Amino acid sequence: MNVSYIDCSPFVRALFTPDLAAVVPDLTIHLEDPRSEVELVARMVGAGVVLNGHTAMPARVLLQCPTLRSVVFLGTGASSYIDLEAAAALGIAVRTVPGYGDRAVAEHAMALMLAAARRVTAMDRAVGARGRH
Numbered sequence: 062m063n064v065s066y067i068d069c070s071p072f073v074r075a076l077f078t079p080d081l082a083a084v085v086p087d088l089t090i091h092l093e094d095p096r097s098e099v100e101l102v103a104r105m106v107g108a109g110v111v112l113n114g115h116t117a118m119p120a121r122v123l124l125q126c127p128t129l130r131s132v133v134f135l136g137t138g139a140s141s142y143i144d145l146e147a148a149a150a151l152g153i154a155v156r157t158v159p160g161y162g163d164r165a166v167a168e169h170a171m172a173l174m175l176a177a178a179r180r181v182t183a184m185d186r187a188v189g190a191r192g193r194h
């Protein structure tokens with residue numbers, strides 16, 4: 062089954078080793094965000110599965126992809142990007158990655174609390190201001 066990664070970042074693309082590519086031999090990777098809905102549809106047409114990091118998929122896009130059976134959303138908030146009602150009506154399963162970002166969000170919250178407690182932003186501004194004099 063053809064799989065299309067519609068908005069892969071160069072960083073993530075660099076992680077695809079030949080061994081990993083062998084697991085999904087029909088994977089097509091499109092770097093960067095599609096610049097238009099026309100380009101988005103072109104990236105999706107013929108695919109049975111689409112990997113989506115953060116690209117909007119309204120009903121009018123989904124309607125143009127008759128072979129699409131599943132969208133795997135690789136971020137958080139799939140309902141903010143994909144018309145879930147249209148996908149369900151078209152028989153397109155939308156899947157998410159359970160637990161995505163849980164650890165990173167917790168770590169970031171802790172880092173922000175420590176930065177606030179230690180006044181990191183204010184100190185950074187003060188040090189920067191001294192260097193300009």
